[in-house]
Amino acid sequence: MRRKLLRLYWVGVAVTLALGLFTVGTMVYFAISDTEKTLLSILSTASAWTEGSTENLPNLARQIAQSAPPLRVIFLLPQGIVLVDSAEATQMAMENMLAFPEIQGALQGLESSSIRLSGGVPTIYAARLLSDRLLIHLSYPLTDVTRLLWVYALGMAVLLCALLILLRRGLASFSRQMIAQLEQIQGLLSGETQLQEVKNGETFYPELRPTMQSICYLIGRLHSDLASVRKAQDMRRDFAANASHELKSPLTSIQGFAEMLSEGMADSPEEQAFYLDCILKETRRMRAVIDDILLLGQAELGQNEPLADVNVRAVAQEVADALSGQCRNKNISLSMEGELTVRCVERDIWEILYNLVSNAIRYGREGGYIRIEMGDNRLVVEDNGIGIEAVHLPLIFEQFYRVDKGRSRDEGGTGLGLSIVSQLARKYGGNVRVESEPGKGSRFIVSFVRNV
Known part of the structure; x- marks a missing residue:
C-alpha cells in the first residue's frame, strides 16, 4: 500500500x-499567434493603401509603425x-x-511569416508582395512575450511548489488513515470472509459489488457529460476568437x-471615390459576417417556429432567380430535376x-453548370467547378473554415455558409455530406428525415 501511494505521489508531481x-x-x-x-x-x-501610388511610402511606413510600436516597416x-x-x-x-x-x-x-532571433531577441517577421514592383516587410520584437513568459514561469514555479507541498502532506495524511483502517479490517476479518476480484484487480466484499458497479457506471456517465461540456466550451471559445478576427479585419481596413x-x-x-468604394466593400463584408453569425445562432438554438409543407x-x-446575375457573369447554366416537399420553415430551405x-x-468554372436534384428525401447541388481536395473534406463544415482563404474573402465569402447548411439540416434530423474530386467538381447531398 505504501508503494502505491508513493507511486501516486510521483504521478501527481x-x-x-x-x-x-x-x-x-x-x-x-x-500571444505569438x-x-x-x-x-x-x-x-x-x-495592399490597398499602396495601390496606384507609392509617393507617400515614408508617411505610410511611419503611420503603420506607429499603429503597433515597436513595429518596424x-x-x-x-x-x-x-x-x-x-x-x-x-x-x-x-x-x-x-x-x-x-x-x-x-x-x-x-x-x-517566420520567427527568429534578432540581436538575441525573438522577433516575428512577415512580408507580402504588394505589386510587381513593391514588397512590404514587417518585423515585431517579442520582448513583451519574453517578459510575459518569465513572469508566468516564475508564478507557475511558486504555484507548483505550493501544490507539491500540499499534495505531499495530503497523501501522507491519507496514507496514514488508510493503513490504520486496513490494519483494523485485517485484524477483524482474520481470514473469515472471502473476497472476490473484479476487473481492475482490486478486491471487494460480494455484498458491495452491485454498489461498486453502479458507482462505476455513474462515474462513466459523469466523465462523458464533462467531455461534452468541455467540447462545447472549446467550440464557443474558438468561435468567439474566429468571429473577432473576421470582424476586426474589415474594421482595420475601414479605419485605415x-x-x-x-x-x-x-x-x-478618383482616389477619394476609390477609398470610399473600399470602405463600402468592407462594410458589406462585415454586415455579411454579422448576418451569418446571427443566422447560425438561431439555427443552433433550434427556435420553435411554425412548420409548413414546403x-x-x-x-x-x-x-x-436571386443568383441569376452571378450565373450570367460567369456564363454558368443552372438546371433543376425532380420534386421534393419537406415539413420545415421555408426560410431555412432558402438558406440551405x-x-x-x-x-x-x-468556385465554378467559366461556362460551367450547376444542377439541383430533388427526390428520395434529399436535395443535391452538383457542379463541375474546381473541386475540393480530400484533405479539406472533413473540415469544410466547420465554422470559418475556408479551403481558399484569400479567394473566399475577395469574392464575399464569410466562411460560415456550409456550417449554416449543416446546422439547418441537423435541425430537421437530417445531415449533409459532400463528394468532390479536384478539377472535376463537387456534389453536396442534404438528406432529410422529418419530411412528408
Missing part, C-alpha cells in the same frame, strides 16, 4: 509539472533594394533581405481608409439552397 509547462506554453503560443494575425491583417490593409523592391525603413536604418547596416524566408515566400505570392481620407492623402476625386422546387426557383448554389457559382 509529474502531472502538476506537465500542467504548468502546458499552461505557460499555451499562453506564449496564443495574436501578434502574427495582427501583422497579416496589416499586410492585407497595406520596410518597403523594398523585389531586387532587394530598400526604399523606405520606418526605423531609418542605413542601407549599409541592413542584411541581405532577399535571403529571409518570409521575403522568399512573398516573392512567390504568399503572405509569409478613413484616416487616409481625413488626412487628405487622396488628392483627386415545396423545395419552388424555393429553388426563387434562389435561382442559397449557400450551396452561391458556393457553386463562386
Whole structure:
C-alpha cells in the first residue's frame, strides 16, 4: 500500500509539472499567434493603401509603425533594394533581405511569416508582395512575450511548489488513515470472509459489488457529460476568437481608409471615390459576417417556429432567380430535376439552397453548370467547378473554415455558409455530406428525415 501511494505521489508531481509547462506554453503560443494575425491583417490593409501610388511610402511606413510600436516597416523592391525603413536604418547596416524566408515566400505570392532571433531577441517577421514592383516587410520584437513568459514561469514555479507541498502532506495524511483502517479490517476479518476480484484487480466484499458497479457506471456517465461540456466550451471559445478576427479585419481596413481620407492623402476625386468604394466593400463584408453569425445562432438554438409543407422546387426557383446575375457573369447554366416537399420553415430551405448554389457559382468554372436534384428525401447541388481536395473534406463544415482563404474573402465569402447548411439540416434530423474530386467538381447531398 505504501508503494502505491508513493507511486501516486510521483504521478501527481509529474502531472502538476506537465500542467504548468502546458499552461505557460499555451499562453506564449496564443500571444505569438495574436501578434502574427495582427501583422497579416496589416499586410492585407497595406495592399490597398499602396495601390496606384507609392509617393507617400515614408508617411505610410511611419503611420503603420506607429499603429503597433515597436513595429518596424520596410518597403523594398523585389531586387532587394530598400526604399523606405520606418526605423531609418542605413542601407549599409541592413542584411541581405532577399535571403529571409518570409521575403522568399512573398516573392512567390504568399503572405509569409517566420520567427527568429534578432540581436538575441525573438522577433516575428512577415512580408507580402504588394505589386510587381513593391514588397512590404514587417518585423515585431517579442520582448513583451519574453517578459510575459518569465513572469508566468516564475508564478507557475511558486504555484507548483505550493501544490507539491500540499499534495505531499495530503497523501501522507491519507496514507496514514488508510493503513490504520486496513490494519483494523485485517485484524477483524482474520481470514473469515472471502473476497472476490473484479476487473481492475482490486478486491471487494460480494455484498458491495452491485454498489461498486453502479458507482462505476455513474462515474462513466459523469466523465462523458464533462467531455461534452468541455467540447462545447472549446467550440464557443474558438468561435468567439474566429468571429473577432473576421470582424476586426474589415474594421482595420475601414479605419485605415478613413484616416487616409481625413488626412487628405487622396488628392483627386478618383482616389477619394476609390477609398470610399473600399470602405463600402468592407462594410458589406462585415454586415455579411454579422448576418451569418446571427443566422447560425438561431439555427443552433433550434427556435420553435411554425412548420409548413414546403415545396423545395419552388424555393429553388426563387434562389435561382436571386443568383441569376452571378450565373450570367460567369456564363454558368443552372438546371433543376425532380420534386421534393419537406415539413420545415421555408426560410431555412432558402438558406440551405442559397449557400450551396452561391458556393457553386463562386468556385465554378467559366461556362460551367450547376444542377439541383430533388427526390428520395434529399436535395443535391452538383457542379463541375474546381473541386475540393480530400484533405479539406472533413473540415469544410466547420465554422470559418475556408479551403481558399484569400479567394473566399475577395469574392464575399464569410466562411460560415456550409456550417449554416449543416446546422439547418441537423435541425430537421437530417445531415449533409459532400463528394468532390479536384478539377472535376463537387456534389453536396442534404438528406432529410422529418419530411412528408
